[in-house]
Each structure stands twice: as C-alpha cells, then as structure tokens.
Amino acid sequence: MHPTGEQIDLVAGPTRAVVTGVGAGLRALAVDGRARVEGFEADASPPMGAGGVLVPWPNRIAGAAYTWRGRTYELEATEAARGNAIHGLLRRRPWDVVDRAEDRVTLAADVEASWGWPGPLHVETTYVVEPTGLAVAHALTNTGTDDVPAGVGTHPYLRAGDADPADCTLALAADRIVDTDGRRIPTAVRPVAPGEDLRGGRRVGDLALDTCFAAAPGPDGVLGVLTAPDGRATALWGDASIRWVMVFTPDDLAGRGRAVAVEPMTCPADAANSGTDLRVLAPGETWTVRWGITARDAP
Numbered sequence: 337m338h339p340t341g342e343q344i345d346l347v348a349g350p351t352r353a354v355v356t357g358v359g360a361g362l363r364a365l366a367v368d369g370r371a372r373v374e375g376f377e378a379d380a381s382p383p384m385g386a387g388g389v390l391v392p393w394p395n396r397i398a399g400a401a402y403t404w405r406g407r408t409y410e411l412e413a414t415e416a417a418r419g420n421a422i423h424g425l426l427r428r429r430p431w432d433v434v435d436r437a438e439d440r441v442t443l444a445a446d447v448e449a450s451w452g453w454p455g456p457l458h459v460e461t462t463y464v465v466e467p468t469g470l471a472v473a474h475a476l477t478n479t480g481t482d483d484v485p486a487g488v489g490t491h492p493y494l495r496a497g498d499a500d501p502a503d504c505t506l507a508l509a510a511d512r513i514v515d516t517d518g519r520r521i522p523t524a525v526r527p528v529a530p531g532e533d534l535r536g537g538r539r540v541g542d543l544a545l546d547t548c549f550a551a552a553p554g555p556d557g558v559l560g561v562l563t564a565p566d567g568r569a570t571a572l573w574g575d576a577s578i579r580w581v582m583v584f585t586p587d588d589l590a591g592r593g594r595a596v597a598v599e600p601m602t603c604p605a606d607a608a609n610s611g612t613d614l615r616v617l618a619p620g621e622t623w624t625v626r627w628g629i630t631a632r633d634a635p
Contacts, residue, residue: 339381341430348439349467354378360431360443360461362387362492365470367631370497372469372570374595383590384597385491388427391459391474392447394489395548395582395605396420398521402608404454404485411452418519423491425451426459440464446479455484457617469630476624478617485608486615488625489582489601493589494572499564502541502594507561508534510549510581514604521606525550534583537563540596545583548604553578560598561632569632574600577625579613600627 341357354364354375361382364375376383400413400421411421431443440463447457458477463470478484496504513532515524528534528549540562553559556573559581563569582599589595602625603613615623 346465348465351465359427371495374493388491390424390489393487394601455480471628474625477622487603493597494562496564505537505563507537509553511552512550514548571630574627
C-alpha cells in the first residue's frame with residue numbers, strides 16, 4: 337500500500353490529475369503534459385504538505401489549544417518545533433470514495449469530536465478535471481447537535497510547466513499582510529509595504545516567504561498567477577469564502593530546488609482562538625468552498 341493510499345487517476349482531454357485516497361490530496365496535475373503543481377511519487381509521502389486538504393482548520397493553532405464557547409480544547413502538537421497544531425485533522429487519514437467517473441471523484445471523511453474538535457463534521461471533497469485545469473469543492477456538514485466552528489485550506493505548490501519555479505514570476509491578488517510572532521502566529525494585519533506587494537509580480541527566486549496575505553481578488557476570483565519566462569502561466573482561483581492566501585517558498589522541496597506554495601484559506605492562522613473569519617455551522621448546515629487551478633498558456 338502506498339503511503340497516500342489508492343491513487344485515483346482523472347482525465348479530461350489534455351488534463352490529467354492524480355488524487356490520493358489518504359488525505360484526499362492532489363498528487364499531480366498536468367495540462368498538455370505540462371505540470372501545474374509540484375507532484376510527488378506514489379511511493380512517497382507528500383513533501384512539506386504538498387497537495388493537502390486542511391480541515392477543520394488551515395495553518396496553525398497556537399500552542400495546540402483553543403477555547404470555544406467557554407471550554408478549552410487540546411490538540412496534538414503536530415508542529416512540534418513551535419508547539420502548534422498544524423493543517424487540520426484529515427491529511428493523514430483515509431477517505432472513502434463515494435462517487436467516481438473518468439473526469440471526477442468525490443471522497444468523504446469525518447472529523448470526530450473525540451479528536452479535540454467541538455463537534456463532528458462530515459467532509460466531502462470533489463475534484464473535477466477540465467480541458468484547462470481543475471475545479472475543487474469542499475462540502476462540510478455539521479452532523480452534530482450543537483454549533484461547530486470550521487475552516488478550510490489546501491496546500492498546492494504551483495508550477496508553470498517545465499520552467500524552474502525560481503525563474504518564474506508570482507503575482508498575488510492581496511493588499512494586506514499578516515505580521516506574526518516567532519511561532520508564526522498572527523499579531524497584526526496591515527497594508528502591504530512596497531517591498532511586500534506582489535500584485536505586480538515578483539521573481540520567485542527573489543522571495544523568501546512563509547507569509548499570510550489577505551486576499552483581494554478581482555471579479556474572476558483569481559488569487560495568484562505563476563508565470564514562466566516564456567509566458568506560460570498557471571492561475572489559482574477561489575470563491576468568496578477564500579479570504580486569505582499563504583505563500584511559502586522553501587529553498588528545496590524533496591531535492592528539487594525552490595518551490596512556491598500558494599495556499600487558499602478561508603481563515604488565517606489561529607482562527608480557532610481569534611475567531612477571524614472562522615465559520616460557524618449550525619446543526620445540519622452544509623458549507624461549500626470552491627477553488628481551482630487553470631492553465632493560461634501563451635500562444
């Protein structure tokens with residue numbers, strides 16, 4: 337058995353994707369044979385969270401503890417070096433395939449209240465490949481009898497075909513930036529300074545970021561665009577629930593050099609404590625979050 341479980345191949349015209357049974361992650365995406373995300377081998381674990389689905393919170397929870405309606409909850413400190421809980425509860429758990437076709441798959445998993453969350457959530461993630469890319473939907477349903485908080489994020493590392501990510505330009509639709517402490521926990525949100533503004537695009541090799549931004553997309557919902565020197569580009573878009581974007585530029589991803597993660601999130605780090613953009617689901621309520629990746633190749 338692979339570390340990420342069953343490998344689910346999806347095809348639509350020139351687009352091919354691979355989704356994993358463990359974590360419901362995105363292991364590969366290519367359009368016309370050109371990679372649109374940093375993939376990894378079937379017999380490998382996802383490097384640095386690559387392709388992960390981050391539920392019921394994205395990013396970090398300070399000290400792996402939070403208070404919800406007067407009660408303190410404790411989680412496993414999965415970011416041990418900083419003492420935080422990171423990236424939710426479902427990345428390393430098996431999901432069930434509940435619907436499948438050549439070009440799409442829906443996988444389901446449950447967040448159990450016994451894991452340190454205030455109540456149960458049923459989560460269904462649907463991937464649909466299209467001729468120019470991929471569309472994803474995450475549907476969260478409160479299956480309990482009390483209100484339950486929730487957040488959603490994902491962790492794609494973008495590629496623009498064969499171009500070295502360090503030589504590509506990243507443009508980000510964001511006008512505010514999140515200051516953090518030494519544990520990467522937010523301390524303030526402020527307007528981007530001139531040297532931090534990515535709206536006009538900057539070379540990835542010149543960036544050193546593990547930074548959250550407040551999203552400010554246009555009407556097309558595009559959050560970030562990675563453009564190769566030859567003009568080929570990969571765009572990441574999100575719906576109105578995606579209000580925050582994390583950008584992470586590790587120097588080396590699984591021995592392949594510089595990479596750039598553009599992570600759509602519904603809330604910033606430590607939202608379980610701050611309440612910032614934390615969604616509260618009533619019993620029986622379903623909340624759906626959508627995002628996707630689109631190839632924008634030059635003629």
